[in-house]
């Protein structure tokens with residue numbers, strides 16, 4: 652499929668080594684954008700039940716974006732590193748001359764009841780999922796305003812940022828926080844022509860979405876299963892990252908020009924069940 656609606660644009664994607672972040676890089680590149688991609692490519696918290704991304708994963712993202720005929724600038728940077736994010740954004744402006752699209756996607760998910768998780772587990776999740784997003788905002792917004800081209804910032808939240816889910820209250824707290832940050836930022840950035848929206852996937856086919864440690868939590872607390880119902884559409888399969896990218900590319904482009912401060916579901920109707 653060829654698509655050139657984003658030709659001449661530059662997109663910054665966090666958590667780009669694999670999963671949804673990689674998919675967003677490839678699809679934004681296919682739509683014509685050059686890409687700036689960061690990922691920690693390392694263990695980021697000891698509490699995850701799934702493996703960390705690697706340098707090889709990020710190299711594969713580079714290969715795929717270049718395969719779409721677009722340029723890509725990458726950095727092995729943790730979203731908790733504000734100076735690191737500011738540095739690569741400055742490099743991107745120098746190299747590409749502009750920044751139009753931001754996909755704040757990096758996050759972690761792990762399990763435990765709120766009063767049983769450790770202070771470290773709580774803090775790691777807040778630092779990565781929420782402060783990491785604020786760091787991204789702090790790094791990208793000043794050069795986007797200075798460029799005067801408007802733009803689109805897309806924050807990846809979760810269905811768990813709209814509906815309370817037991818067994819991951821610390822994750823929910825951050826993903827609800829993403830909504831508050833998104834909507835306040837949208838109001839603040841409206842005068843600069845920069846739109847800000849959040850996307851809310853349900854179970855998606857990535858290392859995070861295939862984390863089997865959820866089953867230990869459901870074994871210990873079987874009643875929680877009711878909070879993990881199927882969606883309304885007749886499929887019980889995990890969502891393909893490419894399907895979330897359909898929404899991200901739409902939010903990045905001119906077809907969504909009226910949409911800001913919005914929460915876009917990517918969950919097959921799960922939130923209404």
Ligand SMILES: NC(=O)c1ccc[n+]([C@@H]2O[C@H](COP(=O)([O-])OP(=O)(O)OC[C@H]3O[C@@H](n4cnc5c(N)ncnc54)[C@H](O)[C@@H]3O)[C@@H](O)[C@H]2O)c1
Pocket residue numbers: 665666667668669670671672689690691692693695703704728729730731755756757758759760779783807808809810851852853854855856857858859860861
């Ligand atoms: N997979 C799901 O079922 C699901 C459901 C709802 C929402 N989400 C959200 O979608 C987004 C993408 O998740 P995914 O499913 O692709 O997971 P994933 O674990 O496959 O990918 C996440 C990427 O983010 C990177 N990352 C994590 N912490 C980082 C940090 N501190 N600094 C830099 N990079 C970091 C990881 O290295 C990894 O490459 C996340 O915001 C997640 O919360 C996922």
